[in-house]
Amino acid sequence: MKRIYDWDASFSLRNYTAADLRALKGKQKLTQTTANSVEEAAAAADAGIDLIMGNAQNTKAAREGAPHLFFTAAIALPDFPTEADVLSAAFEAMKDGADSVYTARGPHVVELLAKEQIPVMCHLGLVPRRCGWHGGLRAIGRTADEAVELWKAFRRMEDAGAFSVEAEVIPAPVMEEISRRTSLVTMSLGSGSGGDVIYLFQNDICGEDTKRPRHARAFGNIHALQEQIRAERRSALSAFREAVHSGSFPARPETANIDDQALSEFMDRIARESGT
Structure with a gap:
């Protein structure tokens, strides 16, 4: 150098x-x-x-x-x-x-x-x-x-x-x-x-x-890889749309949760406050 x-x-x-x-x-x-x-x-x-x-x-x-x-x-x-x-x-x-x-x-x-x-x-x-x-x-x-x-x-x-x-x-x-x-x-x-x-x-x-x-x-042959990426992108997007329509996405592992006691308390409180 x-x-x-x-x-x-x-x-x-x-x-x-x-x-x-x-x-x-x-x-x-x-x-x-x-x-x-x-x-x-x-x-x-x-x-x-x-x-x-x-x-x-x-x-x-x-x-x-x-x-x-x-x-x-x-x-x-x-x-x-x-x-x-x-x-x-x-x-x-x-x-x-x-x-x-x-x-x-x-x-x-x-x-x-x-x-x-x-x-x-x-x-x-x-x-x-x-x-x-x-x-x-x-x-x-x-x-x-x-x-x-x-x-x-x-x-x-x-x-x-x-x-x-x-x-x-x-x-x-x-x-x-x-x-x-x-x-x-x-x-x-x-x-x-x-x-x-x-x-x-x-x-x-x-x-x-x-x-x-x-x-x-x-x-x-980057062109072939680019075409593969192009096809894979469209395949993934189509699969996402179909999963949403079928109800398989989002699934339990992909959502936040709350324990049963906290959920019960939450529901009781909003029921009282909303009168329902």
Whole structure:
């Protein structure tokens, strides 16, 4: 563990720092997943995941669940439209314990954050919210011209001061060649094993949904458990209603009692007072 002070001047420990991740580039494969709650962060930590990433507003929860994991706070594209908004959100997330900040914005925003010495993760390849420029959801870099343009985009982000990149749905051979030539720590999401970090959303890993992207693999089946819970909830509620209607609930073990002498005295007294 590395000893650090966070942006709130609080002493803490981290499994990795930005400097560590740069030093490990090309030498050691790491894992990253999402964490947007205390439980998700704690599960990632308990499972030995190296890095976690979540929405900036969930930084405190992620930090509570995984106090020592390197956490990247994502500043959602549509929620912080101006540069001032982005900078404010970044400072707040870093104050809450984030170790880096993610943005899907262009080099000008990356540069804005990097000038404040915030480790910045950019986003290249398939950026889903901007997929209309590429004709929809598809891999980016499948032609030589497109792959060269992608490489140039990596270089622009390097020049802007980015520290790492979410590299999404890039052909694996292209990702491998770019990753070994760029100084950016590459987080491969659907881009093969050539990245420095293999990244997958926690809901996909755990099988929380029946539909997943082609690049994702479910290593669990939480969806089946959720369906079981859903069915069990309705079964229990129906059984409760039927028990009430049949008179079997509440039964003697589920009700408070009074001894016979006290009950007799009570009934005598209210009979006198009520005249009945």
